[in-house]
Amino acid sequence: xxxxxxxxxxxxxxxxxxxxxxxxxxxxxxxxxxxxxxxxxxxxxxxxxxxxxxxxxxxxxxxxxxxxxxxxxxxxxxxxxxxxxxxxxxxxxxxxxxxxxxxxxxxxxxxxxxxxxxxxxxxxxxxxxxxxxxxxxxxxxxxxxxxxxxxxxxxxxxxxxxxxxxxxxxxxxxxxxxxxxxxxxxxxxxxxxxxxxxxxxxxxxx
Amino acid sequence: xxxxxxxxxxxxxxxxxxxxxxxxxxxxxxxxxxxxxxxxxxxxxxxxxxxxxxxxxxxxxxxxxxxxxxxxxxxxxxxxxxxxxxxxxxxxxxxxxxxxxxxxxxxxxxxxxxxxxxxxxxxxxxxxxxxxxxxxxxxxxxxxxxxxxxxxxxxxxxxxxxxxxxxxxxxxxxxxxxxxxxxxxxxxxxxxxxxxxxxxxxxxxx
DNA sequence: ATAGTTAATGACTGGTGAGTCAGTAATGTC
DNA sequence: GACATTACTGACTCACCAGTCATTAACTAT
Numbered sequence: 001x002x003x004x005x006x007x008x009x010x011x012x013x014x015x016x017x018x019x020x021x022x023x024x025x026x027x028x029x030x031x032x033x034x035x036x037x038x039x040x041x042x043x044x045x046x047x048x049x050x051x052x053x054x055x056x057x058x059x060x061x062x063x064x065x066x067x068x069x070x071x072x073x074x075x076x077x078x079x080x081x082x083x084x085x086x087x088x089x090x091x092x093x094x095x096x097x098x099x100x101x102x103x104x105x106x107x108x109x110x111x112x113x114x115x116x117x118x119x120x121x122x123x124x125x126x127x128x129x130x131x132x133x134x135x136x137x138x139x140x141x142x143x144x145x146x147x148x149x150x151x152x153x154x155x156x157x158x159x160x161x162x163x164x165x166x167x168x169x170x171x172x173x174x175x176x177x178x179x180x181x182x183x184x185x186x187x188x189x190x191x192x193x194x195x196x197x198x199x200x201x202x203x204x205x206x
Numbered sequence: 207x208x209x210x211x212x213x214x215x216x217x218x219x220x221x222x223x224x225x226x227x228x229x230x231x232x233x234x235x236x237x238x239x240x241x242x243x244x245x246x247x248x249x250x251x252x253x254x255x256x257x258x259x260x261x262x263x264x265x266x267x268x269x270x271x272x273x274x275x276x277x278x279x280x281x282x283x284x285x286x287x288x289x290x291x292x293x294x295x296x297x298x299x300x301x302x303x304x305x306x307x308x309x310x311x312x313x314x315x316x317x318x319x320x321x322x323x324x325x326x327x328x329x330x331x332x333x334x335x336x337x338x339x340x341x342x343x344x345x346x347x348x349x350x351x352x353x354x355x356x357x358x359x360x361x362x363x364x365x366x367x368x369x370x371x372x373x374x375x376x377x378x379x380x381x382x383x384x385x386x387x388x389x390x391x392x393x394x395x396x397x398x399x400x401x402x403x404x405x406x407x408x409x410x411x412x
Numbered sequence: 413a414t415a416g417t418t419a420a421t422g423a424c425t426g427g428t429g430a431g432t433c434a435g436t437a438a439t440g441t442c
Numbered sequence: 443g444a445c446a447t448t449a450c451t452g453a454c455t456c457a458c459c460a461g462t463c464a465t466t467a468a469c470t471a472t
Contacts (some may be wrong), residue, residue, distance in 0.1 A: 008467080009466095010419085010467085010468075011469095012418080012420070012467095012469065013419085014418090021313060033241070033326075033328075035241035035242065036241065038458090038459065038460085039459080039460065039461085040459080040460095048420075049420065050259035050421085050428060050460090050461090051421060052420055053422075054460090054461065055419075057462080058461095060460065114387075115324055115325065117387050118325065118383065118386050118387060119321065122239075122389075127449090128388065132316050132386075132388060132391060136388075164397065164398060164401070166377070166380060166384075166393065166398055167401060167405075170377045170380040170398070171381055173383055174372060174375065174376040177320075177324065177383065180324055180327075181320075181323050181334060181337075182342075188370070192370060192372055192373060195369060196373065199406070199409055200215070202408075203408070214437080214438060215436095215438085215450090215451085216438075216449085216451080217449095218438060218439065218450075220449065223449090244429060245430065245431085254450075254451090255450065255452060256430090256451085257432080257450070257451060257452070257453095259451055260431065261449075261450075265431080265471045415470100415471090415472090416469105416470085417468105417471100418469085418470100419463105419466105419467090419468075419469085420467080421465080421466070421467090422463100422465095422466100423462105423463095424462080424464100426459105426460095426461095426462105427458105427459095429458095429463090430455105430456095430457090431449105431454105432455075433452100433454085434452105434454100435450105436450080436452105437450080437454095438449075439446105439448085439449090440445105440448100441446080441470090442443100442445085442446100
């Protein structure tokens with residue numbers, strides 16, 4: 001019929017599989033949600049057989065947790081890291097890097113993780129704790145730190161700290177949820193976040 | 207063994223069943239989410255057999271849509287209605303009834319509906335549209351109306367309208383999501399909303 | 413080459429749950 | 443009381459899918 005193929009049917013790639021599977025799973029979860037995603041779909045996306053998935057992840061739930069942690073460490077960790085090492089004035093930091101960071105979150109994989117946490121979180125409390133400690137607590141901490149610094153430098157007045165750091169993030173949250181639910185309905189989310197930062201700065205300044 | 211029971215095994219209650227089933231379904235969805243809820247669970251909660259559910263709702267998806275619409279009309283409709291008929295000054299309205307409304311939303315069934323929309327919305331676009339028109343658009347409209355009135359009366363300055371009504375609701379949104387994910391971690395959500403309203407009023411006032 | 417190791421396959425199983433429907437009994441009507 | 447109507451039951455089907463495992467074939471060492 002034809003010349004014998006010297007192409008092997010598959011290659012063994014022990015090193016890369018876990019990451020590839022996690023990426024495929026993330027894409028699948030993003031599209032259909034956790035419950036509606038079949039392990040078979042994930043395998044197809046990753047270009048492997050269903051069985052192989054189970055060599056690297058014991059259960060579907062294991063895979064789920066790995067996916068969330070994977071996104072968290074890959075994205076947020078570095079971003080928050082950068083942010084912590086700047087030495088801008090408090091005001092410039094809040095208006096600059098923080099605002100930029102906020103603007104890009106609603107369209108990032110973090111939004112997908114939030115969706116997954118909202119729908120599946122109640123059945124994975126350890127995952128929720130992990131996310132709280134590694135993302136939320138650190139994020140809020142970073143903001144609080146910059147407000148504190150602003151007070152120390154006299155840029156902000158003494159009782160500026162009464163404003164909870166959550167207030168900075170509220171419009172980001174709304175933008176994220178808006179996009180998750182009403183993907184098509186337009187909303188100038190950047191404008192929203194800018195207004196909030198300006199408003200807060202006006203309140204904080206001495 | 208005993209005196210013959212004259213108690214019938216069941217009563218026919220054609221009128222009440224649909225509502226009872228919807229209530230049971232809402233409770234079940236709230237607890238376990240849409241995908242993880244079995245029709246059998248819903249039936250047990252409603253005190254009926256599984257088969258009867260299908261007499262009143264053709265499919266599980268039908269039931270889901272009915273549940274969401276049911277909650278929406280029963281709760282939000284009346285609330286927004288009340289709000290629209292007050293004749294307080296703009297400032298008093300925003301600080302009073304609006305704030306009160308916002309404070310109780312994160313703990314109300316609306317939060318559950320939001321959770322369901324976030325996780326199942328993408329597969330039910332018509333439901334999303336329904337929700338947008340009947341809740342979101344009307345809610346935002348009501349706020350915009352009060353800001354406009356404030357400008358007309360000279361309470362707020364001319365360009366107060368540049369502030370999107372979404373900004374009022376952002377902390378409410380954050381509080382809601384926070385509770386949905388981190389039910390146990392405390393957060394003074396009332397304080398958050400109060401600060402935001404005060405901040406916005408400070409910006410709006412002439 | 414050859415044998416040994418193990419990454420990878422894919423057919424299979426067991427459990428589950430949405431949706432069906434033949435039968436039952438509550439209620440209405442005369 | 444007898445008959446007709448239909449709300450309601452519960453056992454059943456059938457498709458689907460997480461997880462298993464015997465087998466295959468890609469790689470490695472010698």
